[in-house]
Amino acid sequence: MLLGCIADDFTGATDLANNLVRSGMRVVQTIGKPDDGSRIDADAVVVALKSRTIEPAAAVEQSLAALSWLRRSGAAQVYFKVCSTFDSTDRGNIGPVAEALLEALGGDFAPVCPAFPENQRTVFKGHLFVGDLLLSDSSMRNHPLTPMTDPNLVRVMQRQCRGKVGLVDQAVVAAGSAAIRNRMTQLRNCGHRFGIVDAISNVDLMSMGQAFSGMPLIVAGSGVAIGLPQNHGFQASAAAARLPAAGGLRAIVSGSCSAASNAQVADFLRRGGQAYAIDPLRIAAGEDTVSAALAWAAPRLVAGPILVYATSESEAVKAVQARLGVEQAGALVEQALSSIALGLVERGVRQLVVAGGETSGACVQALEVAQLRIGPQIDPGVPWCHADSPAADAEGLHLALKSGNFGTFDFFTKAFDRLA
Template identity: 45%
Template sequence: MPTLGAIADDFTGATDLATMLVARGYRTVVAVGADALAEGPGGAAVRDADAVVVALKSRTAPVEEAVGASLAALRALRGAGCERFYLKYCSTFDSTPRGNIGPVADALLAELGTRRTVVVPSFPATGRTVYKGRLFVHDDLLDESPMRHHPLTPMRDSHLGRLLAPQTGHPVRLIGLDTVRAGSDVLRAALDAPGLSDALVVVDAVSDEDLVTVCAATDHLPLVTGAAGLALGLTGPHAEAARATPASGPGEPGLILSGSASSATRAQVAHARSRLPHRKLDLAALRADFTGTVAGLVDFARRAWADDAGKPPLIYAVDDLGDLEQVAPQGGPAASELVERALATCASALVAAGARRLLVAGGETSGAVVTALGVRTLSIGAPIAPGVTWARAEGRAHGRDHSVDLALKSGNFGDTAVFTEAWSALV
């Protein structure tokens, strides 16, 4: 029975955290939405797990919707036996001035009957660190990094206190690196001080060792919040948790679907275009004839499999920031919505046509694809890169059960060659 329950605000974040938990000795399953914890397909996997991560598509949802989905996830996790909880958000703190990090944290605290938690987005393995309350992306402050131009959650400030204060009804406080470096007992005493009994406490961390200290100092809190890096300090009940065996075999059809506009993913697309069959989404064509344009993309992928099954075709949305400047006609869907729907429809049609391994780039795109495929649970498989892993996805679509290998990649994660090299991790 699981004792640790996590709520992730997007699908790539869910597999990111689950990968970390598996490495820390937790048998972990990702449940797609709170309903996946109900008895049925995947129920046995949940019962046998030590930790469950509920994957939501709530990062950019309306605040009320995000809060409602997160509370439903918390209640389902408690019903499954979980006793400690982890709110997982992106290490670049992706949010708007209204939320959703602050409102969701407030709601979870109220549901658990407590008023204090920590805010720890640091993940040094991916270049995210917090110093003096400011979030860095490698050597750049958050607001000077490519995240400043994110199409959905542009981050125009690096100071976590200023970002979080408008989102929460709790005071926001900071504990600096000097306290963290003094050790877990000193840090715990600082967190337990009367002045922090009602607060969201931003904690500095610039190294993996700092995160281990933070985790040790917070093991008495019913709820922690942060990126996947905070799990570095957790210790599960197993020396090494088993990883899922692949659903597919060597040579079975694969596919890359990229909806991300991040600078990292654009570099990955550029690298893959010279090595893989590829097709870029034509937004004007999708607006004019969605069904026919998607059918053309599906036909392109099937022909690519027939020509060279060893090279997974790439269908992508963005290779230049200018692509984001296209304005939707009045009353028409936004470009981001059109991209998600097109790539999800391609995924559904191509899995029905025989695709057995899919690499998906972008949190919103991943959520759309997972939903279209009717995935209920993801069991963590072979790692690809920090924060990116293969997972065995069990779901139901087109009236039948299916099992495929899915890699859900955050837009910011992975090295330049990830689209061409990820496949070697599947054996």
């Protein structure tokens, strides 16, 4: 294993795996830490955790357990994958996990870069941009769990860390990999444990990949991954993304309330797609939403993809949270959508799109998926995957786990065309 990866949510894990596969690596994604003693034949393994928004101590514990398995399996380099919008709070979990991993690896410095220019995530002078907007001016400022109101990643990371955080700015990055290495050495010698690295293009990511060769730990979004396979002689290959032939019924489950997912739901509805809306308040009132949704879906699945969604605008989400509480509202929706996803697969769905990181995590766990084989890209950061599930037959299940903010407005339609 050349690269061992730890991702703090399930969609982020497939996002990272997708970029590695695009560059020719054979990649397996596991759902949680694999069993002790298990062996996986792959160039890179991505261990997907559901640790982004849990208590920091629990996130550290789970991440260190994943690291222990990866090191026993021979991982030459470790990649802690975080969200491209650096989703976190002042208490973590990026900083605490990164510090724990660095200490366990015996390292004294790690680069940090969430940039993914293909998905309009760039870092300049340490400030994170979403498209043309600073992170703090984007829809992420209204995120229900991790509202991002400070675009300065040096400040954000420093509030979460004991060690010093510095900057490798764009002028250095533009000068190439040797300049990046020199700047990181300067920061290390000045007592910094982490350095935010600017990136505004794929050229920057490729230079970064060369500069990070041999470093024990990288903390990054998925974008940096495109620059790492070159260090081991890999080149883009369609064979690395080949999956079994797809069949069966098709469905979409969306729990994300991001701007992108709202636009994707709206587009699906405009096209005349069959859709069923989940109301958290009705779930809280004791209604059997799961049975109702599955009864609605059963006669419609044969006609084409159906959508079950709890996606709504930020003001509606806040109103529900005010009634139920943030944690209860999220838990009710996740439980309902994951039960619906399981029921859909039991009824013959074999091509399933899931939108939202928390929703994807809940659905994959309900389906008892242990590993994902990474296939072709639908949109930057979102591939089709193939998995075994007790709810499916021997041919398995095709899954697309979409981060809430990713994908074009027509994602729910073109995803199935891409697999066909």
